[in-house]
Amino acid sequence: MISMELKKYQRKVLNTIREYARLTVALGTGAAAYDQLLAQDGLFSGHGDIRWYVDDVNGAPKVCVKVPTGGGKTYIAANALHVLTEELDVKTRAVVWLVPRNEILRQTLRQLRDPSHPLRMAIDRDFSHRVEVLDKEDGLAGRGLNGPAVEDQLTVFVLSYDSFKNKDGRRAYAENSSLVALTNYQKSQGDAVEVDGADDTALITALAGMHPIVVVDESHHAKSNLSIEMLRNLNPCFILELTATPSNKSNVIARVSAQELKAEEMVKLPVIVYRRDGKTETIQDAIMLRRRLEQIAAINEEKTGHHIRPIALLQAERKGADNAATFRKLKEKLVDAGIPEEHIAIRTGDVDELGGTDLQARGCPIRYVITVEALSEGWDCPFAYVLATVANKTSRTSVEQLVGRVLRQPYAQHAKSGALNTSYVLTSSADFNATIDQVVAGLNGAGFSKRDVLADTTDTAEGVASGPVPVQGLIDELMQHQGTEDETGSEDEPDDFNDLAISLPDENAKLPESSQEVPDTRHVSIDAMIRTSEAAEAECAKSAKDDAETLAGGTTGMGDDMNTFRIRDTVADTVRNLRIPRYRLERQAGLFSDLDDAEGELFDRDSLLEHFMLAKIGTEDIRLDAMHVADAKQIDISSDSELKVRNLSDVQRRGMKELFARDSNEGRRRSAKLDLPNLMSPQVQKLYGAHGLKSFINRVVDQMSDDELEGYVDNASAYAAIISHAIKDKADAFRVREFDVERRRGDITITPDYAFPSSAYLPNPLTTLDRTLYEAEDGGMNELELQMADALANCEGIIWWHRVVERRKGEFYINGFINHYPDFLAMTRGGRLFVIETKGEQLKNDDSRDKLRLGNQWASDAGPNYQYFMVFGNSPMDIDGAYSFATFKTDFLNHL
Structure with missing residues (x-):
């Protein structure tokens, strides 16, 4: 039941709605009101993850x-x-x-x-x-x-x-x-x-x-x-x-934010995910955990007067046409184990034994709901505490759609025991990593993040749980569990639940008065789960309260986002004072300069073009024949260069055709000289200078053959693309030479000055790999990049690794004669920073050679604690610093 009293965050939201409505009346449009409202919080449309207004x-x-x-x-x-x-x-x-x-x-x-x-x-x-x-x-x-x-x-x-x-x-x-x-x-x-x-x-x-x-x-x-x-x-x-x-x-x-909901006692967080050995263990422990929670709830009711009857959701797997028979078999097994039939209801797309039942009513007997995913649609019961997936061990039955069903806090008020302020997921899936991923995805879909998930992989046979840990620290442990399981057999268990042999202890066993007292060895694992969940909840509640207070400023709450991830606490000390070298322009202190100016400025590759005189660059290698035109069209479509070429409109093309049809060749050359500079982007003209660009184009046009001139009208944009990319190639070659000269001359120096931002915004977060620098890393990776990420995550000699996202604000890049964003940074336990670029076989090109040359030079200049690697899937380039993935893993990662 929702309290009539508005929570702090609800009042804050209503005040924001009121202010926006007031602004729409005052300013006349929704867009103007939106921009003004954000500006009051120091936010601006189009910046970061703040989108432009959509009308x-x-x-x-x-x-x-x-x-x-x-x-x-x-x-x-x-x-x-x-x-x-x-x-x-x-x-x-x-x-x-x-x-x-x-x-x-x-x-x-x-x-x-x-x-x-x-x-x-x-x-x-x-x-x-x-x-x-x-x-x-x-x-x-x-x-x-x-x-x-x-x-x-x-x-x-x-x-x-x-x-x-x-x-x-x-x-x-x-x-x-x-x-x-x-x-x-x-x-x-x-x-x-x-x-x-x-x-x-x-x-x-x-x-x-x-x-x-x-x-x-x-x-x-x-x-x-x-x-x-x-x-x-x-x-x-x-x-x-x-x-x-x-x-x-x-x-x-x-x-x-999730922190505000937890601080205001609206949700049961964290969600703790437990791994069990099979269906029987999963169901058995779900039943015992639910019973323990009900015993705790009875004590809580004596203290608060709030009635709570914890419910376990048992997620069966959809198999074949006769789903109902499968679900009823599970229900029969539960009844055979001593659970009263009236305590169990099936709620799937085909069977609805809940009907209009008020599950929160004191007289309602239901404690177990057997489902698949149907509860995702409109089902709402704060008494749901335990989600147990009982699909085959090799199945990936999705828990994503059900996770949100166990989050709502009864009465919007914390219980006296932290165990009643927590949600539980139990699974027997062999791919525990995939289950964790689904739980995180389910929380994302409910507006939360992976920060709210903890996991415990302890085998039930060990008796006492080691305690839940953040999902980022799981991979090594998961691999050990999975390897053991594969050796003991990977046969799927039957789908009809005939193999279940549920053995439950006395339901009336006395709950221990304290965490030191254990009444029966059969309860050890469940009692340990209760104790560790209470500890985890207490830590989560404190963190949520602190974070909610931090977020209390402003009116919109737009500064926080579930896709903003912080540097992990366990590795924060290793990067707090880390400064990665970058190139800087050396500036001599003059009589009137500030001390800071003498330290130089961050080097920008375009400064290398200060002495690039396009008017003096040769044009003899530029050809505008049919083949080059075809290539230019392809380049113009596929290149990611920032030097774009404008296309002619149909009107312009028709006008040029009419003009060219009446003009002589010399007149056509004059027209081409006038038109081609205008087809270049303003950026091209600014970078190389209007005078130099005009001189270069004039010389190219002067050497055009009659056939090339004849084909100009239909290929004007393609000609412009050929010229533009020729200029770019010549400028790039000049940058390489000039960079080497200025380094040797001392005009360009290297200084350790780059510090990692404390948080990173990730629209596509990857949360399931270990040893990440941030709480999540960017998940938009190809197959080779994922292989590299997995190798780094499972390398004992790596403290942390980071996936570099090109052109993201605040990201590291090697700022040489090109701006090179390497794919990965990885810190070794020996204190060396690995800078890693991965390349598919099809990418053995000049771009790769430039990156490798710059990477090797940067590592040499940066010092012995920095190493650069270019890693190919199979056959590397025959250049120092290039390796196959297998060689890199064997010769470097395995020796850390």
Whole structure:
């Protein structure tokens, strides 16, 4: 049950919504209000992960609030209705509340119509009990819908996204005599709106005439073109989106962090993942853990008066056509083990034994729910504590969709025991790493991150759990477990659960009074789980409180993001004082210069072009024949060079053809000399100088043959590309020579000055490999890069490794005659930094040679603690510093 008292973060979100609504009225547009609101927090559109405002609903203000699962986003929306109607000064107090699925539709309707539910109580309080909650059928029937009524009361239409989209939804566009009175009134007041494809008495037309506030729950499901069209047809005055995972089309104005939810006692964190030896052990321990939690809950109820009946979700595997028989077999096995049948319910896509059961009611007997993934849709019960996956050991049955179901904290208030403030996942999957990945993905989908996951891989046979550890520190231990398991056999267990032999101790065994007292050796493992979960929860709660206080500033909460990852605490000391050498331009201190100026500035490769005189560069090797033209077109499409060439428009091309048809060859040369510089990008002209570029192009045109000149009109952009890339090649060669000269002369020096940022934003985080520098590393890797990451993660001689993301702000790169972003940095236990570039077989080219040459030079200049490697999949280039992956692993990693 949601408390009527707003949490701090909920009040903060509502204040943000109020401020945005106020700004839309003052500034006139949603986009201007968005920019102004962010600016008040020192944030700017397009910077970092702050997106530009997206207007796809004809100018109606549309903003999103990001609230993780369990954060009470519907309660925020209920309280926002009064804020918005007040600030927007609406004429008709109408709300369209959109939800993605029928199950959530029924749940939302039930809550908004229940006078005792906090959602309805909040709305009744704000609107003096003058509230009408309608569904689609009510709207089609015109129930209570007339002009004066909709202006006098708050009318809330609760509808699904499909209400106007499928065949049945077309009824909302048809003529409707029940709505004639309302639509005629709207016409008389000048509020009527024409909706494309709809009758002027249709429900969609009536809703559009109300100019409603639209609440979009789980808005990440409503981004299709049909959904956007539906929103436009509703003619909203304001759209408020709510989701845990905003899409790239969402204008996020407020974010609630996982730390804030934990600090405000809204969620059961951390999630602790336990590995078990097989189905029997997983089910048996899930039952025993649930029993222990219920015993603890009884003690908690004596102290707090809050009734909690912990529920275990048993996730079976979907097999074949007769799924129901498989699930019932599991239920029979549980009953045979002594669990009363009324304590067990099957809830899958085919079987629903829960129905409308109120699982939080004191008299409800259900303690076990057998499911697959169906609970992901609208199922909500804070009493769910344990998720046990009982698929085959080699299966990867997804737990991703169910993790969010065990996060919500009962009564939005921490229990006296930390064991009741924690969520548990038990699995027998041989690929424990994959299960961890799914748990993290499930938490990401619920608005959380891998920081909220701990894992314990201890074998149950050992008796006492070693305690949960962060997911980053698992890989070595997992490999040991998996190797042992493979030796003992990898046969899949039968799918029908006939092999289960569940043996349970006395259910009434006394709970130990303290963590030092163990009543029965059969309970040792479970009691250890309880003790370690309490310790982990206490640490998580303290960390959440500290982090929430840190995030308390500002109005939007936009400075925090679940994809921002910090340097891991266990390796922070190794990088705190680390400074990686980079090249700098040496500056001599003059009479009036500051001391800092004498230390030089970070070297920029473009400074090498200071003496590059394009007017004096030869053009004799440039050919514009048909083959070169074809190559140029390909280069122009595929090259990642920043030196882009403009294409001719059809109008320009036609005009040039007409001109060339009437002109002599000399006249054509004059035209080409005038046109080609304009086809180059402003960056090209700025980099090489307009005068030098013009001189170079004039000489190229002068040496063009008559055939080349004849083909110029149809290939003008391609000619420009050939010339542009020829200039680039010549400039690159000049940079290489000049860099060597200035190094030897002492104008370029090397200084240890690069420090790692304390955190990194990763849109594609990889959380399951060990020994990372940050809590996660970038997961956008090809096959060879993943091989390298795995090798570094499993090397005892590596303290940490980091995946370099090219051109990310604050990232390290070797700043020589090219800007070289190596793929990996890795610190050895001996204090050496490995700088590693990986290359596929197809990449043995001049770019690779330049990178290898620069990398070797940089390592030599940086000193003996720095080593550069270029690692190929198989056959390396025949240059010092180039190795195959196998050789690199054998000769270097294995000798650390």
